[in-house]
Amino acid sequence: MAHVVILGGGFGGLAAAHELRTHHADIEVTLLDRKDHFYMGFAKLWDLGHVRPLADGTRSLANLANRGVRFLQTEITALDPSARIVETSEGTLEADAILVALGAAKSQRHLGFLNSQGAHDLYDGVQLPAIHADLDALTEGRILISILGGPFQCPPAPYEAALLVDERLRERGVRDKVELAVSTPQPMALPVAGADASRYLAGYLGERGIDLLSEKKVTGVDGATRTVGFDDGSTCDYSLLLGVPACAALTLLAEAGLTGESGFIEPDRHSLRTDYERVYAVGDSTHIPTATGALPKAGVFAAGEAVVAAGNIAADLVGSAEARFDGHGFCFLELPGRRVAFVEGNFYAEPKPQVELTDADEDQFLRKQAYETERLDAWLG
Ligand SMILES: Cc1cc2nc3c(=O)[nH]c(=O)nc-3n(C[C@H](O)[C@H](O)[C@H](O)COP(=O)(O)OP(=O)(O)OC[C@H]3O[C@@H](n4cnc5c(N)ncnc54)[C@H](O)[C@@H]3O)c2cc1C
Missing domain, CATH: 3.50.50.60 (FAD/NAD(P)-binding domain)
Structure with a gap:
């Protein structure tokens, strides 16, 4: 056989x-x-x-x-x-x-950045307990979610994480004392899904008071002062840094x-x-x-x-x-309040990928849950 x-x-x-x-x-x-x-x-x-x-x-x-x-x-x-x-x-x-x-694999250089005081790899499931502990202890300061370079897995995920962290801080009643920002080396939030999807997502970030720092490529992290340095010479202080290493x-x-x-x-x-x-x-x-x-x-x-x-x-x-x-291909873009927007398209289309976005609702959150359950059951039930 x-x-x-x-x-x-x-x-x-x-x-x-x-x-x-x-x-x-x-x-x-x-x-x-x-x-x-x-x-x-x-x-x-x-x-x-x-x-x-x-x-x-x-x-x-x-x-x-x-x-x-x-x-x-x-x-x-x-x-x-x-x-x-x-x-x-x-x-x-x-x-x-x-x-x-x-x-x-993950960029060794970026993993080095995240080996700093107050920093974690947002994408590493093993680090979740430590991230939870730091999030729960935080009562003021700034959380910086930083896309460290590309390509990186699941382009919307860092923004989804920011929106989920925002909800957690609100539930704890400390959101007004904790600043929240996402930095990306890219010119917009979701270039792969196009300008409209990027604007849509940026709208949600703005509504929630999450700063979008675009075209900011991280050049170094100083754990002693809890400062991130960018390639344009600017810096950003953090209390908690959740980084996304590039794929290697x-x-x-x-x-x-x-x-x-x-x-x-x-x-x-x-x-x-x-x-x-x-x-x-x-x-x-x-x-x-x-x-x-x-x-x-x-x-x-x-x-x-x-x-x-x-x-x-x-x-x-x-x-x-x-x-x-x-x-x-498609993507379930998770937004506040257990609501999901659906981004779908032909990524091989010429002269550019043709991507459509369906506005967020609760039904699509259920659809995302069903997507997972159906596959886990079929693959590993
Ligand atoms: C936080 C987060 C959210 C995400 N959300 C989404 C989402 O909503 N939608 C989406 O489509 N994608 C999402 N992704 C991306 C998605 O998880 C990856 O793109 C996907 O897992 C890639 O599949 P793969 O089969 O190529 O590799 P993987 O799923 O990474 O599988 C590779 C496997 O190979 C094994 N392996 C590697 N090297 C060796 C070796 N030498 N010996 C033995 N085993 C080895 C690994 O253990 C692993 O199990 C997300 C990722 C993250 C981190």
Whole structure:
């Protein structure tokens, strides 16, 4: 029986495993990950905003066995894409096809910035208890949420975090004594979704008294004085700094010769094939160009690409129909009061991505919850 090895049990890896299992019982699937669990990125923000504890959105990767997928918790140490051989801490695996869905690393420089007094990595679930403790202790000063560089995961998430933190401070009755700001090196809040979506989001930030510091690239953090320095020479004091590190290429993939000039894997944007036969790549491990930049590093794209890559792996191995990724993607933009706006579009459109925004309401918050539940149940139920 043909054997597919999926590297990574995140958004992309799980979506691909589910697709292969649902439509191709004649293909053996093994999924490798160093972690033993999965949760969606936005589950961290729900924890941050006291919407729901992270544990409630977490599922065990051991549940893959219920779906007929072999799961191996292991560290992937090397990859030979020509021979389709994977080296792991548990031994060597050979595959008829490989899907790389290993996500991205984080900029070491930015992690260094966040190793400062009063600073945390907003995107690291492990740091949530420390962030909660600092937020609860804060009665005055300034919270700075800082996008440290690009590309970074889920472009709206830092702003969603700011709005959730704003709500928390209001609930505690200290909002009028705590300033809240988001800094970004970009010229507007959401360039990837366009000027209208950026204005829409900026409107909510303004309404809530959250300062948007655009075109501010962080050059350093001084933990002793709790000061962030920007490339235009200006500085910003903080009581609490919640930083978003840029994504970086995984050394393992560069060493395997899989990465291109962008530093990430650059597969064909419609088939997700790499230059190596029966080796595919999806999600945050990739750089996929669009007319104005690149696809955002987001779970919905990783999952959409993974379904297509799984289809094409099956086409290679058992001769089923080929699949094609059309650049369609969406985002549930979380706004105050358990309301969600929906941003959706064709990111492959020319001369620029065509993105539409549906105004926020409570129904779309329920839709976001259902999106998560349906996938967790299907992938890991
Ligand atoms: C706070 C936050 C909010 C977010 N909100 C959203 C949202 O609302 N919508 C959205 O679409 N996206 C969102 N995202 C982004 C989303 O989480 C990522 O884009 C998505 O997870 C990428 O999927 P992936 O499969 O490429 O990689 P990942 O999901 O990161 O999976 C990669 C897996 O590979 C494993 N791995 C890596 N290296 C090795 C190795 N050497 N050995 C073994 N295992 C390894 C990792 O443990 C990991 O499980 C959010 C992210 C964050 C941080």
